[in-house]
Amino acid sequence: MTAQTQPIELYYWPTPNGWKISIMLEELGIPYEVKYINIGAGEQFAPAFLKIAPNNRMPAIVDPEGPGGAPISVFESGAILQYLGRKFGRFYPSDERARVAVDEWLFWQVGGLGPMAGQAHHFRQYAPEKIEYGINRYTNEVNRLYGVMNRRLGEADYLGGDYSIADMASIGWVVPHANQGQNLDDFPNLKRWFETVKARPAVEKGLKVGDEHRRNLADDKEAQKVLFNQRAR
Structure with a gap:
C-alpha cells in the first residue's frame, strides 16, 4: 500500500x-x-x-x-x-474482470441510483408544487433500481463481488430510503447488504x-x- x-x-x-x-x-x-x-x-x-x-x-x-x-x-x-x-x-481490483464488475456498478450508481434518488428527494420534499407525475415517476424508478440491486445482491455478497468502491458509492444513497418512498423490507437482499455495510466501522465513521x-x-x-x-x- x-x-x-x-x-x-x-x-x-x-x-x-x-x-x-x-x-x-x-x-x-x-x-x-x-x-x-x-x-x-x-x-x-x-x-x-x-x-x-x-x-x-x-x-x-x-x-x-x-x-x-x-x-x-x-x-x-x-x-x-x-x-x-x-x-x-x-x-478497486487490479484484475481486469474483477475491475469491470466494480466499474459496472460504480457507473450504475453515478448514472442511475444517485440521480434518480436525488430527483425523488426533490419532488417528494423540496418542489414548491406537489407534482404527482414527478413524485410517481422518480419514486417508481428508485423502486426499480432497488430491485436491480436486490437481484444482484441475491447473487453476490457485494455489488462488485467483493466489498469495493461500488458499495461505498451506493450505501449513502440507500441511507435516506424512507425519503425516497422505499421500504427495505421489500428488498431482503438489499436490506442484508445495507445492514452489513453500514455496520463497518469505517462506514460508520464516514x-x-x-x-x-x-x-x-x-x-x-x-x-x-x-x-x-x-x-x-
Missing part, C-alpha cells in the same frame, strides 16, 4: 455524494483534512473552488502527493474513488463526518434558491 504522509484535502458537505469519499478515506486509514463547502450558502460557487471543481459540485479532493510527487485535484465522486483505489491498491452540519432544507427557501434552478453563469 502506498504511504501517505501529507493529508488529502477533502472538499465536502455531509450528503450521499460527500459520504462516498469520507467513507473511502476512512476505509483506507490515511490522513485527510475536511474543507467544508456549505452548499446551502452557495460556497460551491466560489472562484477558488471552481478551479478545483469546475462543475461547482462537491466532493472534490486535492492530493498534495499526486502522480510524480506533484499535487493533483480530482472532482466527481466516481473519479475520486477510482483515483484513490488505484493509488492505494485497495477496494457517515458521521460533518454530522453536526446536517439539517433538513425542506423549509429553507433561501438555501433552495441556491441549490435549485441554477443556470449558466
Whole structure:
C-alpha cells in the first residue's frame, strides 16, 4: 500500500455524494483534512473552488502527493474513488474482470441510483408544487433500481463481488430510503447488504463526518434558491 504522509484535502458537505469519499478515506486509514463547502450558502460557487471543481459540485479532493510527487485535484465522486483505489491498491481490483464488475456498478450508481434518488428527494420534499407525475415517476424508478440491486445482491455478497468502491458509492444513497418512498423490507437482499455495510466501522465513521452540519432544507427557501434552478453563469 502506498504511504501517505501529507493529508488529502477533502472538499465536502455531509450528503450521499460527500459520504462516498469520507467513507473511502476512512476505509483506507490515511490522513485527510475536511474543507467544508456549505452548499446551502452557495460556497460551491466560489472562484477558488471552481478551479478545483469546475462543475461547482462537491466532493472534490486535492492530493498534495499526486502522480510524480506533484499535487493533483480530482472532482466527481466516481473519479475520486477510482483515483484513490488505484493509488492505494485497495477496494478497486487490479484484475481486469474483477475491475469491470466494480466499474459496472460504480457507473450504475453515478448514472442511475444517485440521480434518480436525488430527483425523488426533490419532488417528494423540496418542489414548491406537489407534482404527482414527478413524485410517481422518480419514486417508481428508485423502486426499480432497488430491485436491480436486490437481484444482484441475491447473487453476490457485494455489488462488485467483493466489498469495493461500488458499495461505498451506493450505501449513502440507500441511507435516506424512507425519503425516497422505499421500504427495505421489500428488498431482503438489499436490506442484508445495507445492514452489513453500514455496520463497518469505517462506514460508520464516514457517515458521521460533518454530522453536526446536517439539517433538513425542506423549509429553507433561501438555501433552495441556491441549490435549485441554477443556470449558466
